[in-house]
Structures are given as structure tokens and as C-alpha cells.
Amino acid sequence: MTGAGRKMGLYQGRIFWSGSVSLVDGRIEEPHTLQEAQAADFHHTFYFSPEQALKIDDGECGFFWISEDGEVEAEWRESLGRDIIGSIKEQITVIEWMESMGNKADENEQEREREDMTGFEKFQQKIKDGILDYLPEEYQGAMVDIVHVQKNNDQDKVGMAIRKDGQTVAATVYLERYYAEFPEWVSEQTIFKTLAEEYLEAQAELSQIEAMADAVKDYDSVRSNIRIQVVNRETNQESLRHCPKKEIEGTDLLAVFRVMFYNQGRECASALITDAVMEKWDTDLDSLYETALKNTVDQAPAQINSMMSMLFEGEEPLEPGEVFREEGLYILSNPQKNNGAAVILYPGLLQSIAEAAQSSFYILPSSIHEVLLMKEGNGMDAKELQSMVMEINQNEVAPQEVLSNQVYFYDGKEQKISLALSPEETRELAGNMEMASAGHGKMTESMEEEMER
Numbered sequence: 001m002t003g004a005g006r007k008m009g010l011y012q013g014r015i016f017w018s019g020s021v022s023l024v025d026g027r028i029e030e031p032h033t034l035q036e037a038q039a040a041d042f043h044h045t046f047y048f049s050p051e052q053a054l055k056i057d058d059g060e061c062g063f064f065w066i067s068e069d070g071e072v073e074a075e076w077r078e079s080l081g082r083d084i085i086g087s088i089k090e091q092i093t094v095i096e097w098m099e100s101m102g103n104k105a106d107e108n109e110q111e112r113e114r115e116d117m118t119g120f121e122k123f124q125q126k127i128k129d130g131i132l133d134y135l136p137e138e139y140q141g142a143m144v145d146i147v148h149v150q151k152n153n154d155q156d157k158v159g160m161a162i163r164k165d166g167q168t169v170a171a172t173v174y175l176e177r178y179y180a181e182f183p184e185w186v187s188e189q190t191i192f193k194t195l196a197e198e199y200l201e202a203q204a205e206l207s208q209i210e211a212m213a214d215a216v217k218d219y220d221s222v223r224s225n226i227r228i229q230v231v232n233r234e235t236n237q238e239s240l241r242h243c244p245k246k247e248i249e250g251t252d253l254l255a256v257f258r259v260m261f262y263n264q265g266r267e268c269a270s271a272l273i274t275d276a277v278m279e280k281w282d283t284d285l286d287s288l289y290e291t292a293l294k295n296t297v298d299q300a301p302a303q304i305n306s307m308m309s310m311l312f313e314g315e316e317p318l319e320p321g322e323v324f325r326e327e328g329l330y331i332l333s334n335p336q337k338n339n340g341a342a343v344i345l346y347p348g349l350l351q352s353i354a355e356a357a358q359s360s361f362y363i364l365p366s367s368i369h370e371v372l373l374m375k376e377g378n379g380m381d382a383k384e385l386q387s388m389v390m391e392i393n394q395n396e397v398a399p400q401e402v403l404s405n406q407v408y409f410y411d412g413k414e415q416k417i418s419l420a421l422s423p424e425e426t427r428e429l430a431g432n433m434e435m436a437s438a439g440h441g442k443m444t445e446s447m448e449e450e451m452e453r
Contacts, residue, residue: 006068007066007067007068007069007070007094007095007096008034008066008094008095009031009066009092009093009094009095010092010093010094010095011028011031011091011092011093014031015033015095016031016032016033016066017032017033017034017037017065017066018031018032018034018037018044018063018064018065018066019031019032019063019064019065019088020048020052020055020056020061020062020063020064021061021062021064021080021084021087021088022060022061023059023060023061023062023080023084024060024241024242025087026083026084026086026087026088027087027091028088028091028092029052029055029061030048030049030052032047032048037065040143044056044063045057045163046143046163047143049145049147049148049161050145050147050161050163050169050170050172051147051149054169058276059276060242060274060276062074062080062084064080064085064088066092066094070094072085072088072089119179120158120175120176120179123175123178123179124146124158124160124175126188127144127146127160127175127178127192127195128144128145128146128160130188130192131144131160131162131192131195131196131199132144132162133192134192134193134195134196135162135196135199135200136200138164139162139164141164141165142162142163142164142165143162143163144160144161144162145160145161145162145163145170146158146159146160146175147159147160147161147172149172149174150238150239151239151400152231152236152239152368152400152401153231153232153235153236153239153399153400153402154235154236154237154238154239155399155400157174157176157400158174158175158176159172159173159174159175160172160173160175160195160199162199162203169206170203170206171199171202171203171205171206172202173195173198173199173202178191178194178195205263205268205269216259216271216277217277217280219280219281219282219283222259223291224295225259225260225261225262225295226257226258226259226260226273226288226291226292226295227257227258227260227270227292227295227296227299227300227339227342228255228256228257228258228289228292228293228296228342228345229255229256229257229258229272229339229342229368230248230253230254230255230256230339230341230342230344230345230368230403231253231254231256231368231403232252232253232254232402232403232404233247233252233253233254234252235402236254240254240256242274242275242276243256243257243272243273243274243275244256244257244273244274244275244278244285244288246285246289248344248345248417249416249417250408250416250417250418250419251404251406251408251417251418251419252404252406252419253403253404255289255292255293255342255345256272256273257272257273257288257289257292258270258271258272258273258339259271259273260299267336273288293345293346293347296342296345296346297346297347300334300335300336300338300339300340300342300343301334301335302332302333302334302343302346302349303317303332303333303334303335303340304317304318304319304320304322304323304330304331304332305317305318305330305331306318306326306328306329306330306331307328307329307330307331307372308326308328310331318330320349320352320353320356321352321353321356322356323353323356323357323373324353324356324357324359324361324373324375327375327378327379328374328378329364329372329373329374330372330373330374331366331370331371331372331373332344332363332370332371332372332373333369333370333371337369337370338369339368339369340368340369340370340371341365341366341367341368341369341370341371341403343371344363344371344408344417350363350410350417351412351415353373353410354410354411354412354415355412357375357412358412359375359376359377359412360376360409360410360411360412360413361373361374361375361376361409361410361412362374362375362376362382362385362407362408362409362410362420363407363408363409363410363417364385364388364389364407365389365403365404365405365406365407365408366392366397366403367397367401367402367403368401368402368403369401371403376409382407382409382420382421383421383425383429385407385420386405386406386407386420386421386426386429387429387433389404389405389406389407390405390429390430390433391433393405405426405430406419406420406421406426407419407420407421408420
């Protein structure tokens with residue numbers, strides 16, 4: 001198979017032999033070389049990332065390869081269809097392949113990767129090369145993969161997944177935290193040991209979740225575990241491409257749906273519901289939303305605290321009628337402090353606050369876990385509040401936990417929520433903040449130059 005005269009594919013400057021392709025839009029998702037396939041004895045589950053292997057097995061993606069004469073092939077050609085085959089051909093170039101070319105390409109690629117590696121990439125490689133030495137004997141000979149997983153706000157997270165022989169689904173432990181949090185003086189042995197322990201715990205938990213996940217296919221068995229999560233519409237274009245979602249009127253937010261998993265009565269994980277899962281359930285979006293909202297209200301009830309109360313432990317949460325009795329910000333979330341921004345959807349909650357206070361109010365998106373409330377006419381206008389939110393999002397909130405840069409206004413008379421500023425005003429505000437930030441940077445540079453002189 002690797003002799004002179006066969007063909008290979010060229011995709012985004014990389015030579016490849018096989019790959020996965022989305023059966024929805026025909027986009028190539030993950031290409032692999034012939035050498036990778038050979039090393040895994042041509043079992044795609046051993047050399048594709050766990051996420052891609054699962055997509056292939058679930059029918060979300062198709063597996064294809066380049067034949068010796070340069071054709072795009074699949075196990076059953078009809079399973080991809082002419083449109084998908086055509087889409088693959090548009091994205092690749094077929095090239096003549098020689099074994100010597102492969103060796104030279106591998107050498108050049110390895111050298112280039114060594115030169116281009118950042119500190120974090122070197123850290124990933126070090127973990128990949130050494131982690132098996134810190135795992136039990138059963139993991140010796142396992143395949144260590146560095147995987148990229150898309151999280152909320154289309155944030156790409158880098159993780160480590162380890163698959164033993166015959167294992168199709170593996171736990172993922174994310175590496176950014178280890179790279180960022182461990183000081184330089186901490187020994188590699190300590191990092192490896194800590195990472196290995198966390199991985200074994202994650203794998204044990206995954207094994208339990210895997211057994212529970214079979215129940216997801218049966219709507220009635222998981223119906224009571226479905227909840228709502230509120231996320232941003234614009235920053236989740238990719239991650240929610242194949243998920244059911246409902247727009248939240250008057251905002252830039254979406255309601256999406258998650259199945260909660262429990263271990264000994266404790267929430268241990270959740271999974272985003274996809275279109276494919278929803279099709280198996282044979283239910284419509286409105287019914288799913290109604291069920292999920294009721295569950296969320298019952299299982300994660302609204303909790304309100306004054307900002308000042310956060311300084312004093314043990315202070316009881318407030319009732320809706322107690323909000324705004326004193327000036328300042330109020331925190332709206334749930335007892336779990338997890339995906340608490342969904343409380344803005346709870347029937348009658350915002351209106352009960354407005355009626356008790358006899359005032360409309362602003363809603364500041366603190367994160368996906370909570371929002372802040374401020375009474376109208378409390379000393380800050382919408383532009384000032386939105387500037388504050390944008391600055392905090394940029395400097396203090398983890399990218400995957402940002403809810404929005406918009407501030408919302410709840411009108412008690414109209415009983416509806418809306419954007420406090422128009423999209424045009426928001427863009428203008430963002431531009432002014434960017435110019436101010438750049439000006440501050442230039443001023444600082446000028447001051448430093450003057451001091452040096």
C-alpha cells in the first residue's frame with residue numbers, strides 16, 4: 001500500500017489518507033495520515049479523537065479514505081452520498097505519493113513542529129510522552145491522545161484522553177489548568193502524579209455515566225433530568241450548530257437543553273442535547289422547552305442575595321418582594337450557583353420583583369451562572385453599566401463562562417425584557433473602549449520613553 005505510484009490527499013497543506021466528514025454540511029472534520037492508521041491496525045476508533053470516533057459510530061460523521069487511484073472511498077460509498085463525496089473533493093487536492101516523499105515530509109513536519117511549538121504545546125507533548133508511566137499496569141500500551149473540545153462560547157479546550165485496547169470512549173482531562181496553575185518550581189513528577197490521579201477519577205466516573213447514557217435514548221427515562229441552560233447566541237454558532245435551541249425574546253440569548261447525570265443522588269455530569277438525540281425522542285421544541293423549564297424551576301429554584309450579603313456568611317436569601325429595599329446590586333442565581341442565569345426565564349419571577357419594587361430594573365449578565373439586578377435610576381445609566389459589564393467580561397470572567405456584553409432592561413409596565421442599548425450603540429461603545437484602551441497603552445509607552453530619556 002505504501003509503494004510508489006499511489007495517491008494521497010492534501011488538505012489545508014497537510015498530506016492525509018483518511019478522515020471524518022460531517023454528514024450535515026460535508027465539512028471535513030479530522031484528517032489522518034496512512035502511518036497513523038497503520039499504527040492503529042486500521043481501527044478508526046484507535047487513532048481518531050474520542051469525540052470524532054463517537055460521531056462516526058453515532059452516524060453524525062462519515063469515515064472516508066483516499067484510494068490508491070485517488071478516489072474518495074467509504075466502506076459503503078452510498079452511505080456518504082454524491083453530495084458529501086463532492087464536498088470532500090472540493091476541499092482536497094489529490095497528489096502522487098512516493099514512500100520517499102512520506103519519509104521526507106515526516107522529517108520536515110517534525111522539524112517544523114519542533115520550531116513552531118509554544119510552551120503550552122511542549123507541555124502537551126511532555127504529558128503525552130510521559131503520563132503512562134504514572135498509570136496502572138493495565139494502561140501500559142494504551143494510546144494517549146491530545147484532543148480539542150469545543151465548549152461554551154465556541155471556546156476550544158485542550159485535553160488528554162487515554163484509550164486502552166478495545167476502549168471506544170475515554171475520559172478527558174483538560175490541560176490548560178495544569179499548565180497555568182502549577183508554578184515552574186513544581187517538579188514534573190508532582191504534575192504527572194496529580195494528572196494521573198485526576199484522570200483515573202474521571203475515567204471511573206465516566207464508566208458510570210456511560211451506563212447512564214444508554215438511558216438517554218429513552219425520553220421517558222430521562223425526562224425529569226432535562227434542564228435549561230442560557231447561553232449567548234452570537235458566540236455559540238459552532239458549538240450549537242446541531243443542537244435544539246430557543247431564542248429568548250428581547251435578548252441576544254438562547255435557551256439550550258442538558259440532561260443531568262447523577263451518582264448516588266449527586267449531580268456528577270451533564271450532556272448537551274443534540275438534534276440527533278431529540279429526533280430519537282420524537283418530541284417538538286416547545287414541548288421540550290416546557291418540560292425543561294419546569295424541571296429547572298423545581299430542581300434549581302431562584303435564589304436572590306444582596307451584593308452586601310456576600311460579605312457576611314449565613315445571611316438568608318431574599319424573597320422577590322425584598323429586592324431593592326436598599327440601594328445597590330442584587331445577585332440572581334440558584335442554590336447550586338451553576339448555570340444560574342436561566343432564572344431570568346422563570347415564570348413571573350422578574351415581574352414579581354418589579355411589582356414589589358414598583359420600578360423597572362436593569363439585568364447585568366455576570367456570567368452563565370448568575371445575573372445582577374440594579375434598580376432603574378440608581379445612579380448609573382445603561383452605557384455606564386454596559387461599560388462595566390464589558391470590562392469585567394474581558395478581564396475577570398473565564399471566556400467559556402461569559403454570558404453577554406449586553407445589559408438588559410426589564411420594563412415592569414410592559415412586562416418584558418429588552419436590550420438596554422441597541423446593537424449599534426453597543427458597537428460604538430465597544431469601539432470607544434478599544435480606542436481608550438489603545439490610547440492608554442500609547443500614553444504608557446510615551447511615559448516610559450520620557451522616563452528613559
